[in-house]
Structure formats: C-alpha cells, structure tokens
Amino acid sequence: MSQSTVLSIAKDSRGYLWFGTRDGLNRYNGKSIKVYRHDDQKNTSISADDYIYTIVKSKDNSLWIGTQRGLNYYQPKTDAFEKIYHNPKDPSSLSSNAVLSVCETKNGQVWFGTNQGLSMLANAKSRKFKNFKLKDGLAGNEIYCIFEDSKQHIWVGTTTGLTQIKSLGKEKFQFVNFFTNPMIPIA
Numbered sequence: 001m002s003q004s005t006v007l008s009i010a011k012d013s014r015g016y017l018w019f020g021t022r023d024g025l026n027r028y029n030g031k032s033i034k035v036y037r038h039d040d041q042k043n044t045s046i047s048a049d050d051y052i053y054t055i056v057k058s059k060d061n062s063l064w065i066g067t068q069r070g071l072n073y074y075q076p077k078t079d080a081f082e083k084i085y086h087n088p089k090d091p092s093s094l095s096s097n098a099v100l101s102v103c104e105t106k107n108g109q110v111w112f113g114t115n116q117g118l119s120m121l122a123n124a125k126s127r128k129f130k131n132f133k134l135k136d137g138l139a140g141n142e143i144y145c146i147f148e149d150s151k152q153h154i155w156v157g158t159t160t161g162l163t164q165i166k167s168l169g170k171e172k173f174q175f176v177n178f179f180t181n182p183m184i185p186i187a
Helices: none
Strands: 006-011 017-021 024-028 033-036 052-057 063-067 070-075 080-084 099-104 110-114 117-123 128-132 143-148 154-158 162-169 172-178
Touching (some): 017 052, 017 063, 063 099, 110 143, 110 154, 117 143
Parallel strands (some): 006 052, 052 099, 099 143
Antiparallel strands (some): 024 033, 099 110, 110 117, 154 162
C-alpha cells in the first residue's frame, strides 16, 4: 500500500480492488498491489498522488476517480487515465479540481461533488458539465456524498445541509433542502 489512510474503496469488473489513499491509488489483484502515481512526463498517468477521495465503477466498466487535483477516468483496456480539470475560464468545465464524490445514476447520468459545487456530466464526448451551486438551490457548495434513490431523485450531502434534486425533464431540476432545525431536540 502506498499509504495507510484509506479514503475510498471500489471493485472493478475484473474483480480487482481499488484503494484510494492520502498518497496514491492502489490496485489489488488478489496477490499483489500496484500503485498508481502522477507522472509529469506521462500524460496518461493519474492527476494526483494525494487524496484519492472517491472511486466509482461506471456502467461501461471504467472507473471515475476523484482526487484533490482533478477528476480521472480510468480505462482498463489501456491501463490509462484521462484527466479532467476545472478551467476557471470555462463555465461548462468541472466546478472544481477537488472531486469528493461521484454518483452514476441508473440511466447513466454522472454527478460529481466537489468542494465548489455539484457538476453533472452534460456531454460525455466533449466532457462538458452543467454546474450547480448554492445560488442555484443547493444547501451548500461543499459536496461530500451523492445518492440516487428508487424514485430517481438525487440526494446531495453538503457541509451545511442536505439537498434532494428532482428532475423536471430536459435538464430542469427542482431543489428541496433540509437543514438542522434548532427547535427539534436531538435524541
């Protein structure tokens, strides 16, 4: 293992276990561990060594990997990473480089929680995103978890509250927020 603090775990379609740590990405094949590290000389290496926050297997058997310094799309056939970064000059880029959570819905929509809002992959080929922030209706901008329920509503856990997102069709959404109510005693 590259480091002892494990932040994320996933199993891929080949049965490999993946472990994200505070110092590298690790793949266990049942016998040994391969460590993936960023390499400035290799454009197919992972975007960062530190803080691998989330690993999620996609419907096409690739992996989405969120790090402190960018989003990665791992392609098992080539053992390579596509790096996806926030571009402050492009409003349709990822909302931030710190990707804390990922959720792929039953219909294949992919959502990314960052420390600066929620990003929905709007166009998989061009890697364009639709971004949501506090001003758009989220309970907060720092997104730690995302979940799709049986009614296909998206639940977003932030540091300041919980948001339920209901699709109204054609990329229109309704946001319902839940916050701590100081009038309700905590048992």
